[in-house]
Amino acid sequence: DGGITQSPKYLFRKEGQNVTLSCEQNLNHDAMYWYRQDPGQGLRLIYYSQIVNDFQKGDIAEGYSVSREKKESFPLTVTSAQKNPTAFYLCASSIASGPYEQYFGPGTRLTVT
Amino acid sequence: SQQGEEDPQALSIQEGENATMNCSYKTSINNLQWYRQNSGRGLVHLILIRSNEREKHSGRLRVTLDTSKKSSSLLITASRAADTASYFCATDGGSNYKLTFGKGTLLTVNP
Numbered sequence: 638d639g640g641i642t643q644s645p646k647y648l649f650r651k652e653g654q655n656v657t658l659s660c661e662q663n664l665n666h667d668a669m670y671w672y673r674q675d676p677g678q679g680l681r682l683i684y685y686s687q688i689v690n691d692f693q694k695g696d697i698a699e700g701y702s703v704s705r706e707k708k709e710s711f712p713l714t715v716t717s718a719q720k721n722p723t724a725f726y727l728c729a730s731s732i733a734s735g736p737y738e739q740y741f742g743p744g745t746r747l748t749v750t
Numbered sequence: 751s752q753q754g755e756e757d758p759q760a761l762s763i764q765e766g767e768n769a770t771m772n773c774s775y776k777t778s779i780n781n782l783q784w785y786r787q788n789s790g791r792g793l794v795h796l797i798l799i800r801s802n803e804r805e806k807h808s809g810r811l812r813v814t815l816d817t818s819k820k821s822s823s824l825l826i827t828a829s830r831a832a833d834t835a836s837y838f839c840a841t842d843g844g845s846n847y848k849l850t851f852g853k854g855t856l857l858t859v860n861p
Contacts, residue, residue: 643792670848679754679838680793680851687847695848727792736780736842739849741792 640664643728643742650722650749658713658745660728668734669711673697674725674744683726686711687734715747722749754782754839754852762858769826771855773839774819782815782822783840783849793838796824831861 641662650656662669667688672680682695686705700719705711711730715722725746729739757772773782781800785793799806799815799822806813812825826833836856840849 668847672851677853679853682848682850685848693847725790729793734847735845736783736849738783738795738798739793739840741785741794743792744790746790 641730641740641742643745648745648747652749653717655714655716658726660711660742661709662730664730666730666732668731670729671713672727674727722747754841756839756852756855758855760856763829765831765859765861767829769829769857771824771837773822773852775841777843779841784824785838787836829859831859834859
């Protein structure tokens with residue numbers, strides 16, 4: 638059963654703590670993406686990776702970090718430097734980077750208090 | 751920067767009616783995509799229309815693209831309560847690495 642998974646679904650953290658969100662895909666896709674979604678807003682690109690061991694900043698990368706050590710995995714760390722980390726985080730993948738259909742995970746809702 | 755802008759922001763209709771949502775964008779594109787998002791869930795790809803296509807159908811969905819006006823529309827015919835969701839357009843804006851999403855149209859279909 639191919640797909641993209643994110644865990645956990647809900648995450649709560651205290652201010653000042655770093656937190657890592659998991660994203661795994663078994664679609665054999667080269668490209669992976671992290672988006673942030675705030676209420677009533679569209680998706681904003683945080684980071685993307687076109688291939689293993691390579692990643693680039695998106696539009697709102699400050700306060701976030703990623704790694705891409707395996708093709709299947711693209712974890713996102715929300716650091717204490719991110720000023721407004723409470724949001725819904727979505728991971729996606731596509732066969733390659735560019736104007737291709739993206740497949741999304743179910744999302745992780747992060748609440749920082 | 752926002753490439754796609756959906757209109758209206760919210761739409762409420764009765765079951766069985768048709769729903770039309772519009773998307774306008776600013777720069778040239780290779781293709782335009784429509785996605786659906788149920789509340790609290792991830793996005794699901796609905797349809798992709800290439801810049802050299804004018805109309806595309808998929809089941810009850812009909813998408814049009816007018817590159818001269820930089821606009822697209824998504825028509826859902828014979829809507830159902832299960833169609834209640836947010837609908838987003840996404841464009842590549844000529845980029846070779848990313849899509850840019852609009853803010854979405856919230857569609858409510860009342861039974």
